[in-house]
Amino acid sequence: MKIALDATTLEWQQKARHFAEQELIPHELYAEMHEGRLPEGVAKHHKQMAIELGFSAMDVPQSLGGLGLRQVDQVAVWEQLGRVTNALCWCFSEPMQWMFEACSEGQVQKYVLPLMRGKRKECYAITESESGSDVVIDTTAEACEGGYRINGVKWFVTSFNLADFLILQAQISSGPHAGSDALFFVDRDTPGIEVVRTPLFSHTFDHHHPELKFSDVFVPAENRIGAEGEGMRFTHSWFRRERLMIAARDCGASARLIEEGLAFAKEREVSGEKLIDKQMIQAMLADSVTELWAARLITYEAAEAQDRGENLKSQHARCSIAKLHASETASRIADRVQQIFGGRGYMRENCAERFSREIRVDRIWEGASEVQRLVIARALIKRGLEGM
Ligand SMILES: Cc1cc2nc3c(=O)[nH]c(=O)nc-3n(C[C@H](O)[C@H](O)[C@H](O)COP(=O)(O)OP(=O)(O)OC[C@H]3O[C@@H](n4cnc5c(N)ncnc54)[C@H](O)[C@@H]3O)c2cc1C
Numbered sequence: 246m247k248i249a250l251d252a253t254t255l256e257w258q259q260k261a262r263h264f265a266e267q268e269l270i271p272h273e274l275y276a277e278m279h280e281g282r283l284p285e286g287v288a289k290h291h292k293q294m295a296i297e298l299g300f301s302a303m304d305v306p307q308s309l310g311g312l313g314l315r316q317v318d319q320v321a322v323w324e325q326l327g328r329v330t331n332a333l334c335w336c337f338s339e340p341m342q343w344m345f346e347a348c349s350e351g352q353v354q355k356y357v358l359p360l361m362r363g364k365r366k367e368c369y370a371i372t373e374s375e376s377g378s379d380v381v382i383d384t385t386a387e388a389c390e391g392g393y394r395i396n397g398v399k400w401f402v403t404s405f406n407l408a409d410f411l412i413l414q415a416q417i418s419s420g421p422h423a424g425s426d427a428l429f430f431v432d433r434d435t436p437g438i439e440v441v442r443t444p445l446f447s448h449t450f451d452h453h454h455p456e457l458k459f460s461d462v463f464v465p466a467e468n469r470i471g472a473e474g475e476g477m478r479f480t481h482s483w484f485r486r487e488r489l490m491i492a493a494r495d496c497g498a499s500a501r502l503i504e505e506g507l508a509f510a511k512e513r514e515v516s517g518e519k520l521i522d523k524q525m526i527q528a529m530l531a532d533s534v535t536e537l538w539a540a541r542l543i544t545y546e547a548a549e550a551q552d553r554g555e556n557l558k559s560q561h562a563r564c565s566i567a568k569l570h571a572s573e574t575a576s577r578i579a580d581r582v583q584q585i586f587g588g589r590g591y592m593r594e595n596c597a598e599r600f601s602r603e604i605r606v607d608r609i610w611e612g613a614s615e616v617q618r619l620v621i622a623r624a625l626i627k628r629g630l631e632g633m
Contacts, residue, residue: 276330324496335452347479369412390577393415404452502533
């Protein structure tokens with residue numbers, strides 16, 4: 246099942262495939278049995294390799310020492326990395342284009358470029374107990390001498406345990422922009438940041454998602470990203486990229502699931518017949534291939550639309566369509582493949598079992614499926630089918 250990709254994209258695809266298959270996948274079971282954690286030397290090696298392969302520099306402009314890859318090349322990489330369970334592919338940090346639009350020169354040097362070099366690690370603190378699908382932020386940033394005081398509680402701050410700074414969204418509480426949002430770089434060791442609790446989640450990842458309390462956390466004015474009131478603009482730009490790359494990872498996961506399910510069905514005999522000869526099993530695989538084919542076409546076309554420079558509103562809707570379709574497809578495929586494996590599919594050592602738990606959140610984070618449907622419906626209502 247090949248999409249016509251040019252030689253450069255195929256080269257990136259092969260690099261990422263090799264890294265996923267040779268370096269990451271062999272460590273999945275160890276991670277699953279050890280709360281997601283790998284031996285330090287192995288984790289370090291993965292990070293170093295990913296950086297050397299250029300994965301951390303994909304979205305960084307060439308003028309700043311990055312690779313400035315097209316979105317289609319980046320999708321090809323993230324699709325292959327999506328074949329891996331236990332978030333082992335999150336072994337590197339990646340600056341994103343929106344950061345170069347939003348950040349000052351000083352911020353780029355202090356926070357953004359060190360991500361590419363593996364010297365720093367970020368995490369995002371947007372969601373709150375009352376703010377998820379509706380991004381209505383209650384955490385406040387009160388102007389004070391030299392900067393702001395942050396107060397509030399953030400939920401689900403992925404990778405906080407591994408990060409050394411946060412990108413935090415807060416509501417400006419006074420002045421001409423009172424009530425609007427802004428993003429801030431917040432160093433993790435700033436006094437006033439407290440881990441309220443670290444809940445357990447369905448997946449087995451080394452990246453925790455704690456709830457954090459901010460009490461009078463001082464952030465210098467130079468750590469505000471862009472102007473007061475620009476928080477949501479940058480958050481939307483970041484959503485577009487994340488949604489597209491989630492879709493890419495779901496395509497990779499789906500492909501691996503189909504391949505593993507097929508291999509098992511060809512081997513396994515039930516009632517004197519290979520499982521693959523049973524038509525109900527064939528139907529499950531046929532539906533999976535058909536849905537994956539559509540997901541890949543939607544995802545690659547959304548990436549190419551960005552590379553063609555299509556208008557932002559159209560890109561926004563396309564990224565939602567890609568994420569919605571690919572994440573729902575991957576969930577269905579994981580479920581079918583688990584079923585094909587029978588009892589073996591319920592064992593944690595089976596990648597279908599792990600994917601079933603891990604992929605589930607792709608229908609929730611970065612905007613749940615219902616929210617993606619709202620984005621798509623609004624675009625349709627405003628601009629009609631042709632205008633989308
Ligand atoms: C493992 C994990 C990691 C995360 N990491 C981060 C992170 O690093 N940083 C961060 O800021 N956030 C993070 N999140 C938060 C995530 O983005 C939110 O969970 C997500 O946006 C949904 O918000 P919510 O959980 O508040 O659901 P709610 O907003 O409470 O929604 C509940 C349900 O209602 C549905 N719904 C909402 N509106 C409508 C509607 N109009 N019509 C029909 N249904 C609707 C939703 O789709 C959802 O199914 C993470 C979440 C998880 C689970």
